[in-house]
Structures are given as structure tokens and as C-alpha cells.
Amino acid sequence: MRVLVLGSGGREHALAWAIGRSPRVEEVLCAPGSDGIRADARVLPVDPGDADAVVALARRESVELVVVGPEAPLVQGVADRLEAAGVPVFGPSAEAARLEGSKAFAKSFMNRHRIPTAAHRVFDAPEAAERYVEERNGPLVVKADGLAGGKGVSVCRDVDEAKRAIHEAMREQRFGQAGKQVVIEERLEGEEASYYAISDGRHFVCLAAAQDHKRALDGDEGENTGGMGAYSPTPVVDAALERKIVERIVRPTLTGMRSEGRPYRGVLYVGLMIVDGDPYVIEFNVRFGDPETQPLLFRLESDLVPLLEAAARASLGSEGEAQLRFGDPAVCVVLTSAGYPRGFATGFVIEGLEAHASAPDVKIFHAGTRFESGSWRTAGGRVLGVTARGSTLAAARQRAYEVTRSIRFKGVHVRTDIARRAQGSDA
Secondary structure, X not given: OEEEEEEOOHHHHHHHHHXXXXXXXXXXXXXXXXXXXXXXXXXXXXXXXXXXXXXXXXXXXXXXXEEEOOHHHHHHOHXXXXXXXXXXXXXXXXXXXXXXXXXXXXXXXXXXXXXOEOOEEEEOOHHHHHHHHHHHOOOEEEEEOOOOOOOOEEEEOOHHHHHHHHHHHHHOOOOHHHHOOEEEEEOOOOEEEEEEXXXXXXXXXXXXXXXXXXXXXXXXXXXXXXOOEEEEOOOOOOHHHHHHHHHHHHHHHHHHHHHOOOOOEEEXXXXXXXXXXXXXXXXXXXXXXXXXXXXXXXHEOOOOHHHHHHXXXXXXXXXXXXXXXXXXXXXXXEEEOOOOOOOOOOOOEEEOOHHHOOOOOEEEEEOOEEEEOOEXXXXXXXXXXXXXXXXXXXXXXXXXXXXXXXXXXXXXXXXXXXXXXXXXXXX
């Protein structure tokens, strides 16, 4: 079969690589893809947000399954358009994608279905939002309501930081229309984790847990980014906690979406805060996370394609009964351009990539690169995701950083503490 992956980043590179390993797949296509993804898929210059162009491409190339990588096309309804055209698609409808497309909607949904999350308020005007943070006079989280590429969340220690976040989102419109409305919620303290479930609208199968590092600097300092690194599994999610996540969050979320007439078909990403052994939702994503997908899929020993296809065709019952096999732990370290997540320059030559092209325990996923004049060059804020496996989490971490240190470009920035807190685990 031919499979089309929509998107161009590190997540899409990981998906194309994993899908291409399936014996059922004749060819992987990626639109628009990137120079880095060319090693694992045939790339085609089609905009994932242009639903008509995507449908035309799928028909022209006899595609039997479309896998949507980024969130924006899902929120805009590309899955609806593909389904109406009779093309199987892995990804939720626009109505179901509101779980990520609107944080205010997600909060309201969780309240309706008694899904544990932080207390919150929604504001349409900056003046009212600023008065509220003055009244609370403590640590809060300010979130742009709409899609902001993972950068619309500000974890604030005090009133001044919260007001600054409100000003940027609502007055300066740093995130465009996404910041027209903001959600302000209590700041939960605990350990973060990411949990995944694949659903066909009625049945679901759970994947392994992972942990992302969103803040730009070591020690979880600095601004929120799209992700500076991730690892899987995460020791914080043991069997007992996983049962709580499934029964208190995953199952009621999918049941609730179906009961409201917006059945969820695709991968549900649950961003969690673990507080005193109990899970709370800090965000929903309606697609695979980036960069968590990189270590998660690098660990996966099962064939991913039958699962994606069964979810797309609403026939997950039998597939969901099979246990997915995950191998050794994996760690992904992201190399970014200086200045990310704000302004950054691109076009710098990248050195050291070729030395690791055939290493069996390492895969370098391209997030923002281009190949030009015989050299790899930077072409984005997040540039590369160096992903490594090891017999333990500590060994995987050591290998990832060993490779990371051998890759060079002007202004390269790397967090040095990815998976450090978990490195003593033999998970």
C-alpha cells in the first residue's frame, strides 16, 4: 500500500520512517516533506492545509492511507475532506480536533465530563484578565486559546509575569488570532508526562508513555518552546498510575467525545501533570507530539501501520486487543537555532551528520534543515532531533549526547539535562 504523511517536521520524519518499515507499505509519500525526510519518503510540494490539493494528490498517487502530522490541517478540516472523498485518513475531524484547537473548549469539555484538570477562567479582554491575576496574586499559567505551535503557554511565577504574558498574547498579538482569548489556570506542581492512545471513535489501544521538556533552558527555565527533547518510557508512569490515566482521563474523554456527537478517530495525546500520584490534564493534543514521537517510535518493535489503518477505518476492535511491543528506552535531544523560540537566523552549515547515518542505535530526525550546494544547512528553529536507544535510559541518554556533541552549526543550542532526572532508572 501507499501511505501519505502530511507535514514537514521532526515528527513527520519519525512517522515516515516508522511507516516505511512496515512490510505492508510499498511506498511512503510526504507532503510537503523536507530535504531530510527524502531519505525515508518521496516528498511532494503540496500544502497540508489545502484540503482540495491533498485529496487530489491522494487520488493521483493511489494513496490508501493518509496520516496527518500537524494539528493545523486537522483543526481546519482536512480529515473531513479526505473522508468525504473516500480516502482513509488517520486524524480526527475538525469538530473532534477542537480539543486542541481551543483550550477554552477543552477545559469546558473536561468540566462536563469530570476529567481532572487545573481550575481555570477564560477571558476575552486583557483588562479583566489582568484584574484576575492581581486578585489571585500568585503563580498561574496563561494560555493562548488557539493554536500557537506549542509556544502559547506561559508558566508564570508571579503577577508581573502573568501580566506580561497577557500583554504579549492579547495586546501585542504575538500569537495572532490564537491569543484573542486566553485561559488562565492554577499552576499545578508535580512531574509532567505525555500519554498516548489511538482510537477509532469507539475502541482504543494505549501506547507507551513519554516525557517532554518544553522549556528552553536547563532546569526547566526560560520560555516554553515546541519541545527541547523527550524520552520514553518515563519512570513516573508505573502500572498503577497508568490505570488511573486510562480510567480517569482516556476512557471518559473518548466516551465523552462520542456522546457529544464528535467521535474521536486518531491519536489522542494527553499532556499530564502528576500531583501526589494522581494525573491531571494540562493539555490535549490531537496528533502525535513533537519531539515525543521520535523516541516513542524509535522504541516501537510492532508494525505501526495496521493500527493506523484500523483506526482510520473504524475497525480497531480486533487490532486493539493485540499488545504493542516496545523495545529499549530511547532519548531524543533537540538541537535548535540560537534565539529560538523567538527570532533566529538560518542558513548555517551543519557538520557531523554523515558520521552517524548507519548507526543502528541512533536515528537523526530532521526538523528544520535543507540540503543546498552540497551541504546541510539550518532552516528552522528546531533543527535536528538526535534520537538514541540504550539498554537503560541512562545508556540511551549517554549515547544521544555523545552524538549531539559531534554535530556542529553556528549558534547551536542544546539543553544538557534531557532525561537527567530519570537517568538512574533501568526502565
